[in-house]
Amino acid sequence: MAIQEAKVPDIGNYTNVPVIEVLVKPGDAVTKDQSLITLESDKATMEVPAPFDGVVKEVKVKVGDEVGEGFVVALIETSEAKASAEAAETKSDAQKSPPAATPAPPTKEPQRTSAPAISAANATDPASATSAPAPAAADADAETAAPRTPPVPFDANSLMPDRVPYASPAVRMIARELGVDLAAVAGSERKGRITKQDVRSHVKQILSGVVPSGTATGAVGGGLNLLPWPTVDFAKFGEVESKPRSKIKKISGANLARNWVMIPHVTQHDDADVTELEALRVALNKENAASDKGGAGIKLTMLAFLIKAVVAALKKYPDFNASLDSSGENLILKKYFHIGFAADTPNGLVVPVVRDADQKGVIEIAIESSELAKKAREGKLGPADMSGGCFSISSLGGIGGTGFTPIVNAPEVAILGVSKSALKPIWDGEKFQPRLILPLSLSYDHRVIDGASAARFTAYLGQVMADMRRVLL
Ligand code: CAO
Numbered sequence: 001m002a003i004q005e006a007k008v009p010d011i012g013n014y015t016n017v018p019v020i021e022v023l024v025k026p027g028d029a030v031t032k033d034q035s036l037i038t039l040e041s042d043k044a045t046m047e048v049p050a051p052f053d054g055v056v057k058e059v060k061v062k063v064g065d066e067v068g069e070g071f072v073v074a075l076i077e078t079s080e081a082k083a084s085a086e087a088a089e090t091k092s093d094a095q096k097s098p099p100a101a102t103p104a105p106p107t108k109e110p111q112r113t114s115a116p117a118i119s120a121a122n123a124t125d126p127a128s129a130t131s132a133p134a135p136a137a138a139d140a141d142a143e144t145a146a147p148r149t150p151p152v153p154f155d156a157n158s159l160m161p162d163r164v165p166y167a168s169p170a171v172r173m174i175a176r177e178l179g180v181d182l183a184a185v186a187g188s189e190r191k192g193r194i195t196k197q198d199v200r201s202h203v204k205q206i207l208s209g210v211v212p213s214g215t216a217t218g219a220v221g222g223g224l225n226l227l228p229w230p231t232v233d234f235a236k237f238g239e240v241e242s243k244p245r246s247k248i249k250k251i252s253g254a255n256l257a258r259n260w261v262m263i264p265h266v267t268q269h270d271d272a273d274v275t276e277l278e279a280l281r282v283a284l285n286k287e288n289a290a291s292d293k294g295g296a297g298i299k300l301t302m303l304a305f306l307i308k309a310v311v312a313a314l315k316k317y318p319d320f321n322a323s324l325d326s327s328g329e330n331l332i333l334k335k336y337f338h339i340g341f342a343a344d345t346p347n348g349l350v351v352p353v354v355r356d357a358d359q360k361g362v363i364e365i366a367i368e369s370s371e372l373a374k375k376a377r378e379g380k381l382g383p384a385d386m387s388g389g390c391f392s393i394s395s396l397g398g399i400g401g402t403g404f405t406p407i408v409n410a411p412e413v414a415i416l417g418v419s420k421s422a423l424k425p426i427w428d429g430e431k432f433q434p435r436l437i438l439p440l441s442l443s444y445d446h447r448v449i450d451g452a453s454a455a456r457f458t459a460y461l462g463q464v465m466a467d468m469r470r471v472l473l
Contacts, residue, residue, distance in 0.1 A: 003057055004078055006036060008048050008071045016066040017041045020193075021168070024074065028056045036073050037061060038168045040193075047169050054078030167194035175199050186258070192251075201326045224261070248348035259410045264446040267405045267417075270458035272465035274421055275436040277305060280468075302438075303341060303395050304366035306418060309464040311337045311358045312471045314391060317457045319449060321390045323411040331448060340389030340409065341369060343376040350376045351409060353389040397421060397438070406443045413448045416461070417441035438465065 011017065021038035024030060035047035036056075054076035061073055167175070167182055174196050175182045185202045187194035234240045245253075281300050288298050314321040314337060322331045337358040340351040352372035354365055375381050392409045395418040406417035419439040425432035442458050464470045 001077055001079060003075050004052065004054070005072045006048075006051055006074045006076050008039075008067050008069055008073060009051075010069055011039070011046055014039075014041045014046075015068040017046070017068065019061050019063055019065045019067060022059060022061065022063055023047075023170075024056050024059060026056050026058055030054060030056060030076065035168075035170055038170075039067065048073055050074075050076065052076065052078050166192055171196055171199060178203055184258075184262075205326060205328055246347040248345070248350060252349045255410070256407050259407050263408050263410060265405070265408060265443050266446050266451060266454065267441050267443045268451070268454040268458050269403050270440045270442070270455075270462055272438040272440055272462035273426070273435050274302075274438045274465050277465055277468060278302075278421065278436050281305065298363060298367060299370065300362060300366050301369065302397060302418075302421075303369055303393065304362045305465070305468065306393055306395065306416070307339045307341070307354055307357050307365050307369065308362050308471055309461055309468070310339055310391060310393060310416060312464050313457055313461045315358070316460055317453060319453060320414045320444075320457055322413055322448065324413075324445075324448060334390050336390065338388045338390050340386070340392040340412075341372075342392065342394035342406075343373045345377045345379065347379060350381055350386060351389065351392055352376055352381055352385045353387065355388065391415070393418065401439075403439050403441050406441060408443055408445050414442060414444040414454075414457075417443065 017039040018041075019037050020040040023035050023037060030036070030050040031053050032051065033049045036050055036059075037048050039046045039048065055078075056074050057077050058075040059073070060075065061067060061071070067073070166187055167185075171194055172182065174180075175185070178199065180199055180202055182194060182199075185194050185198050186192070188198050189195055281302065284300050288300070318333050319331065321334045321337065323334075324330075325332050336356060338353050338355045339357045340353045343350050343352055352369075352375070354360070354368050354372065357365055360368070372381070372385060375385065389409065389412060391412055392406075392415045394406045394415060396404065397418045397420045399420070401419040402422075403419050404417050406415045408415050417440070419441065421436050421438040423434050424437045426435040426437070427433075440458055440461060442454055442461075444454050
């Protein structure tokens with residue numbers, strides 16, 4: 001018996017790569033190629049395999065350590081002869097293996113190699129690569145000169161080329177075994193990393209009908225069979241410039257794409273008569289501007305009144321303040337009222353959250369939402385500022401428009417879009433009266449909310465906005 005060092009092998013140009021998972025502990029029996037730890041660089045996750053069979057005597061790294069080639073990961077007790085034979089075999093395997101930073105080519109079977117298994121940011125997910133259906137007869141668009149390719153099952157990467165499932169090779173292996181397209185799985189770990197448990201929960205959701213079965217490869221009757229994303233050489237048609245997308249745009253884009261395809265959306269449009277409310281708001285703001293006491297300088301925004309009115313509507317219709325649980329069997333009703341609002345920033349869309357809006361007055365909400373919007377524009381929002389939302393509001397009223405279809409911010413079940421209020425002639429039974437009308441567009445998850453409930457919700461919201469005294473009731 002001998003104690004051998006298991007070291008980080010050649011991992012290409014990566015140095016000081018953080019350890020994000022330690023997969024073994026002292027006393028564990030390991031077999032050659034079994035993963036010992038997972039590393040995470042900016043662009044890839046890599047698992048460091050055991051170079052030989054044996055029993056772990058000591059683990060030399062912990063989560064958060066930074067390692068590079070040659071770093072000792074663990075001490076493994078093994079029979080001397082066996083270890084040297086296996087070490088020699090490992091060396092020759094490594095020579096045959098692709099360079100460490102090259103993503104492994106898609107295969108149906110997991111790779112058995114002692115080179116670190118790498119899940120690079122632009123690697124094709126083998127799970128989806130194995131599932132292309134038979135070629136279709138449809139012609140490719142002649143103008144774009146795209147090659148004739150068969151339809152492919154829905155793959156988030158084809159919609160959002162920057163969204164690549166972020167998962168370790170072990171998780172990818174499980175996904176392949178279960179026939180799950182990782183692009184459809186929401187990662188629960190930091191930076192959206194997908195865990196084995198996420199894959200299992202996803203399968204449970206498919207079985208219970210919460211997510212479409214088409215997101216599992218090979219599922220009967222599933223898949224959107226979309227055409228591949230068109231590849232066009234735009235420069236052929238005129239001058240172009242390539243502009244990198246911001247990190248926020250990539251992340252929010254991937255979330256929006258998932259929510260749009262996975263949630264059956266319906267948008268209910270309605271109007272709120274805000275004539276009196278706007279008059280009150282303008283008057284209070286004038287008072288505040290002239291005041292030398294508390295309240296001076298505070299601007300009451302329409303958004304603040306909307307948040308308060310939404311809380312009243314959520315109290316009356318609790319199904320809107322809810323989320324489906326991971327099995328899809330239950331609706332989780334929330335007893336708190338944290339309202340998110342979409343904020344447009346130079347880097348893209350973010351959704352800060354006003355917490356416990358039911359316990360705050362309109363002034364407090366106005367101050368808090370303005371501060372959050374300022375923080376958003378300065379790029380200073382932390383995760384805590386953006387988590388825990390129950391319902392979102394997307395207000396484009398300060399810009400313009402008469403209505404739009406906001407996308408539900410999963411796992412919430414509804415979102416309110418607000419457009420620009422305008423003076424309109426409204427018939428009062430005797431004559432037309434000029435009234436200030438605020439357009440409301442409520443998108444909702446039709447699995448959870450019926451059309452009639454949505455109509456009641458927006459009608460009630462309109463009543464509250466028309467007479468905020470109802471909030472007191
Ligand atoms: N109708 C008419 N005018 C409106 C209005 C409405 N619904 N809402 C606001 N306004 C007016 C205000 O009266 C104000 O005018 P004055 O300066 O003359 O008083 C002006 O628009 C700016 O309003 P505000 O300071 O209250 O800001 P806001 O509430 O409109 O917006 C915020 C705050 C954070 C929601 C906004 O900055 C923002 O980011 N909006 C974009 C949200 C977005 O991108 N949604 C889309 C998401 S999906 O891509």
